[in-house]
Amino acid sequence: MLDFFNDILWGKVLIALLIAVGLGFTLASRFVQFRYFGRMFRILSASQAFKKDKHGHLSSFQALVLSVAGRVGGGNIAGVAVAITLGGPGAVFWMWVVGLMGMATSFLECTLAQAYKRNDTDGTYRGGPAHYIARGLGRKWSWVAALYSVLLLITFGFGFNALQSYAVATSLEDAFGIPVYYSGIGLAMVVGLIIFGGVKRIARVSEVLVPVMALGYLLIALVVLGLNLDRIPGVIGLIVNSAFGLEPVVGGGIGAAIMMGVKRGLFSNEAGLGSAPNVAAVAYVPHPANQGVVQAFSVFIDTMIICSCTAFIILLSGIYDPAGQASDVGGVALTQAALADHVGEWGRSFVSSALFLFGFSTILYNYYLGENSINFFNTENQNLFTGFRVLIIGLVCWGATTDLGTVFAFADVTMGLLALVNLIALIFLFKPALRILRDFDGQIAAGVEQPVFDAKRFADMNVDTDAWEIEPEDLERLRQHTGDVVQAR
Template sequence: MLTIVNDFLWGQILIVALVGAGLLFTIGSGGVQFRYFGRMFSVLRRGFHHEQGHISSFQALVVSVAGRVGSGNIAGVAVAITLGGPGAVFWMWVIGLMGMATSFFECSLAQLFKRYQPDGTYRGGPAYYLTHGIGQRGLAIIYSVLLLVTFGLGFNAVQSYVVATSLQASFGVATWVTGLVMVLGLAVVIFGGIRRIAVVSELIVPLMALMYLCAALLVIGMNITAVPAVLGHIVQSAFGLEQAVGGGLGVVIMQGVKRGLFSNEAGLGSAPNVAAVAHVPHPVNQGIVQAFSVFIDTIIMCTCTAVIILLSDVYQPGASDVDGVVLTQTAMAGHLGSWGAGFVSVALVLFAFSSIMYNYYLGDNSLSFFSDENPLVANIFRVLVLALVFWGSLQDLSTVFGFAELTMGLLAVVNLFGLVWMYRIGVRLLRDYDGQLRSGKETPRLRTEDWTDLDIDERAWRD
């Protein structure tokens, strides 16, 4: 029953809603993800600076990348290729490019409606812009509960399970040992709050992404003459010219869109929770940065995995084995020798560890929406997260994943409803930024006096 509901939600409702929203935001913004692509890098160069007590724009970026870049890049791409053929990768690219616009809007709005906290930090995200942007506190409560259950609890256990079983298969490490080590490492980080999570992510995320990228570039370099043919094969298969699956073009598009959405999370409302806490002069700055995180996830990291698989002899059209981790590990081993499979396991550990930190913060942010920064409640939640991480390393969590997949889909429905409702506010925000640039300002700033008609927390923009 759960599978049927998930298939309908993701295969019918969400694909239409997310693609439609991506097109709306792309067209309405004049293709912001393309016309400001170069500016992403200049914004990032200034994004390393942060005020005392706040996290920087770059730190917010790497925390969100920590959540986006994960098992979906290693296992999800392999599943997309196995079920939808190489052409599915092309549709992952398409959904990633449109998702950049969606992420831009949701993260810019999260910045606009963020709230100043007594300790000098910020809180924000869908729950906050649903409350202060369109006055729908009831909808915000529903979203917060779904976010807490999905990311704060469910997916943390699933990530632990994936890591523990992968290390057991590759190195013979007992699952309980992996669970215990992860609990100890996470405890040191999450009890330090978002600032410590940001600092650790700033170290781990670039390292893990660079490691995986270097391995992919090594494989590409070893097979450089075959790469153009692989990319051509992806494009040809995308339009039904070289079908490798029995379901035809519909299956190719379906798998590419679905796996792309799972991987980059654009439209789910998860990244805005992190984007809102950065200290920036204008909300659009962080929107631009977060759009780049979708590009990193889907266009760069997912493509790396696809090329690794398609350059190997492991993938066979119509194969029944859809175990993504095994397919990617076997392909890497075929290119780099036996250590390649172990490398994928190590990369998976880093990806999962950073994702759990990110998931924890999402749960903590949703909890604070109810408990108003209660230290006791926060500590109880931290202990519960650690317990679930250890428990997850010992279980078969197919049912837990199915339930979390359902609640994640509902998250997207609620968030997209709010985003479309606030579409005009998002466009107005972008026009304000565009206008300041046209007037000669190198660094646009939000002028709160221009936004008195909205429920903006002026303390969050007093600088």
């Protein structure tokens, strides 16, 4: 039954919707993900002016690394290996396509999450698809927003946390011989210490951990590329030819390449799932489009950089046979064996360590998504949140010691339903998103280096104007930082 639903969702419905939303918004926004690619660095630089606001909100950079912590996980190491094993090298090409279109989708959903965010009692913001569905589409869609929150809780809060724990524990056992039971207990203890500190502590940990793990993995990939410079054009040709069925007997043919590329690409970068907007909404920024631009870049980091690193490590090794199937290893073990083939046995330990860091940061991110889904129902029962945290700690420990084949299949279905709900909502919210983008474009065209959002002008969209009260001293710091005109609203 799970396989049947997966085939329907991933083989037909979601491919059509992902293309419709990603390509549709790319064209409607005049290729926003490419037009503002360079601006992302200026936005992150200017975000430091907002980092010291008196309310202690998260900066744009902190929200970025928190979302990267979630996007960059087991899917970048184990997921890419699975895609290549089942779909052939061509699956990598379709992952790239999903990534480039996903940048526009991520801009769309994260801009909307910022626009429709609300103030929380603890001085932070809350937002995400449930909020932009309820506020942007009206009361008659409230049940859809509630459904999305429940699916988010099941998929990320419960299912994916167990899966990440399993991937980390089995990798540590393969590389270092550590029993999965001990890995599960240790991981659960560290996770517990952090999640009881709330989103601000999670962001502080991610701010340090994510750049270190991403740069470390990128560095080892560059070493592999340097050792195989003469073979890189051939591997790129293999990827492209396999994507269109022009190579003999690779993976499961062109259909498998497309399905695995789309499925694992979405699993990895999450563009269209609506998970990252929950994090994007917490940032304190002068304009919603700021975080849309930044979050589009996080998809680029995940798919075009980190996933490509894994793909080239595997395809340049002697472990994977492009004329047939991989050897008797798959998943994370394939990536470990491939890196060991390049640099020696220490490569196996390196992949395991990287997966531990990726998986650990993703568990923190998944926890926050689960907490945010509970918070949507406006509960003030702190015992409920405490119970959820205890349950997460238990799931992390349990997931490390359990065969999760059925859980993985179930999570694929709920993830597909999550994407289905969010993508349909995004289609209906194209117009308000384009209106926000036009405001951003117009201010830049008028010479404003850092546009500022005037929520009162968008009151008819049912935005929370209280969540857009920018402190005058913050605007002044922003003006001094950019050395340019900042439009005071």
